[in-house]
Amino acid sequence: MAKFTFNMPDVGEGVAEAEIVEWMVKVGDTVSEDQHLVDVMTDKATIDIESPVDGTVTEVAGEAGDVVAVGSMLLVVEVEGEDAPEAEEEAAPAPTPTPTPTPEPTPEPKAQPDPAEAPVEAAVEAPSGAKVLASPAVRQRACDLGIDLGEVKPASDGRVRHADLDQFLAYNAGAGFSPAGAKREDEAIKVIGLRKRIAANMSAAKRNIPHFTYVEECDVTDLEAMRSDLNSARGSKPKLTMMPLLITAFCKVLPSYPMINARFDDEAGVVTRHGSVHLGMATQTGNGLMVPVIRDAQSRNLWQLASEITRLAEAARDGSAKSEELSGSTLTLTSLGPLGGVATTPVINRPEVAIIGPNRIIERPMFVSDGMGGERIEKRKLMNISISCDHRVVDGYDAASFIQEVKTLIETPVLLLSD
Incomplete structure (x- = not known):
């Protein structure tokens, strides 16, 4: 029987060392040529190392996390016959000549890499100023976690x-x-x-x-109060x-x-200006955004609108909406409800020229009239309304004027119920 020393091969230009990631074999295992032995990691990649010979593993270089220099012993395999295979020199060239072995009984000779590239190069200065020995992978992991290696006790x-x-993490x-x-x-x-x-x-x-x-x-405090009153008597x-x-x-x-x-x-x-308001209602479904349409919204009262909104939303979500209920809108309303954010910039549902997005309601202290010519601070409910328009058709002045008139109705909700 003879021993074959398999040195760490040259795995890439400029690579002087590699970290052991995982051993696929252990001492005592029988291996065959081309069998996967170990995964090693350089600063550039993770590499599978395969066996060049058949035999039994008698020694390995270290454990996962240890660093092995190119040209130094990776593992030793006991092979059949009295002479070790001569492929060792070709399979694992060292970056520098191997020194002459000393006569004392020592472990198998190891190739000595250039001192400038030896594992001691892994000694780096931590943020705390301490000199720390660690592999590239350990240094990278510590960096990712925000850990000063100088605080870690080896x-x-x-x-x-x-x-x-x-x-340390534990x-x-x-x-x-x-x-x-x-x-x-x-x-x-x-x-x-x-x-x-x-x-x-889109x-x-x-x-x-x-x-x-x-x-x-918009101040929706009074609007919300009216909605609550209407619901209590619905x-x-x-x-x-x-x-x-x-x-x-x-x-x-x-x-x-x-x-x-x-x-x-x-x-x-x-440009077709429509007399009827066929309002598209952007609705989130399990398959994506759909826009069912409330036909002739201008002809429906509050309760009819509430009923149609519920019906169309359910039809869109369960897939029962008809094709005519998903097309023909002249203006779209999109709302994320309580997720509506402070402001939105909705994308127009082409070929329409505008889309309106109410945002979530928040409570904030505001100055309000005290009825005696002065002001007082009061908690009010506020909501932003966003409108995106096609500038080829709608001027900024018109969009702003439209929203200002809507604001007046919202902040004086009794006007909504009047003819």
Whole structure:
């Protein structure tokens, strides 16, 4: 029997050392030529190292986390026959000549790398100023976690290993060093069906329509109080949300601003100003965003609007909405409810020329009249309304004027119920 010393091969230009990531074999295992022995990691990549011979493993260079210099012993294999294979020199060239062995009984000779590239190069200065021995992988991991290696106590020989980092993390679990979350595998999802249509429509809208967005703050304290009163006496009628009230306000103001309730055929160069308000209602479903349409919204009262909103939203989500209920809108309302944020810049539902986005209601202290010529501070409910318009059709002045008139109705809600 003879021993074959397999040295760490040259795994790439400029690579002087590699860290052991995981051993696939252990001392005593029988290995065959081309069998996967170990994974090592350089600063550039993780590499599989395969066996050049058949035999039995008698010695390995170290444990996971240890660093092995190119040309030094990686493992020793006992092979059949009295002479070790001569392939060792070709399989594992050392970066410098191997020194002559001394006569004393010592372990197998190891190639000595250039001192400038030896593992001691891993000694770096930590933020605390301490000199620390650690592999590139350990240094990178500590950096990612925001750990000063100078604060980590090595278990032995002065070199910080992954196990030392693990122990440090265990003792400092509440210090914010733990990863924010588990790593997940990447997923490639083909864009098909409704999501593909949404992508095409949104791309066409942003590509062809010069958008502008106007945002106004509205005091909805009195509107919310009126809604609460109406709901408390609704009987068998559907519960009112903010949506029917807003739609009613839009429908009352739109006759004065027909250019907002319009569709623009840019290929034909024709703008159609619609007399009826067919209001699109952007609705989030399990398959993506759908826009069911409330036909003739201007002809419906609050309770009819509430009922139709509920019916269409349910139909869109369960897939029972008919094609005619998902097309033909002349203006779209999009709302994220309590997730609505402070302001939004919604994308126009082409070929419409405007889209309105109410945002979430927040409470804030405001100066209000005290009825005696002065002011007092009072908690009020406020909501921003965003409108995005097609600047080819709608001027900024008209969009602002439209929202200002809507604001007047919202802040004086009794006007919503008057003819």
